[in-house]
């Protein structure tokens with residue numbers, strides 16, 4: 582039996598140029614943590630993320646995925662190169678970029694609705710609008726019934742859904758997710774993946790999603806980036822052939838697809854070869 586070759590396209594290391602729907606442009610970004618003579622953690626990353634893309638970043642531990650996310654979030658400056666978001670140079674955290682972490686980190690003394698409203702309160706959004714938006718986003722993640730509960734009364738998956746609602750409520754144009762489901766059990770994880778696919782379809786946000794899990798990347802993404810380590814760089818950048826704009830396929834159907842199994846094998850061996 583012939584194994585179909587995945588439709589990988591090699592990553593180009595030339596500087597990239599904006600087009601109309603581009604959200605993030607990463608141009609020749611390198612990062613060296615101190616001391617400065619050490620090998621760079623990220624080396625000449627060029628990347629363009631567009632509106633409505635769900636981009637999964639896969640790579641071995643330590644290849645710099647989180648460091649890249651922290652630069653995109655504006656938490657740390659690159660040692661070299663620039664990041665532009667919606668045309669503006671991005672040097673510090675701002676509300677155009679939302680981040681969802683591995684742990685929900687909700688304020689334990691605030692209700693779920695209070696947690697979702699918190700970022701909007703900091704932005705000076707008036708109370709009636711805050712309440713309306715919080716209700717909208719809690720409904721979007723299926724937590725409307727839990728609005729008045731405290732975080733300790735929620736399951737792990739529910740807390741993570743609340744964290745996603747909190748991030749979306751500040752209306753970022755880009756959402757960065759750093760292994761948001763890795764602390765969840767397998768069943769909860771699958772239901773969260775379904776939630777993210779649905780949320781993405783409804784909000785059409787640009788989402789960059791870091792994961793170690795090849796299956797998760799294949800099930801969720803419209804595009805996949807593979808990073809290698811020492812130094813951290815993007816070595817593959819390709820459209821997920823399993824993703825269809827017109828047809829949201831269910832995960833069981835996707836997993837049984839021969840192309841899924843072939844891609845899975847191919848990605849696993851590619852990442853393991855690093």
Ligand SMILES: Nc1ncnc2c1ncn2[C@@H]1O[C@H](COP(=O)(O)OP(=O)(O)OP(=O)(O)O)[C@@H](O)[C@H]1O
Nearest residue numbers: 614615622640641642643644645646647648649793
């Ligand atoms: N604040 C820091 N100071 C110095 N070195 C750091 C710092 N943060 C990360 N590193 C180093 O940078 C490299 C990349 O780390 P990073 O967390 O970005 O990788 P990763 O791909 O996200 O890893 P993982 O998948 O294990 O989370 C690692 O060698 C790590 O030890």
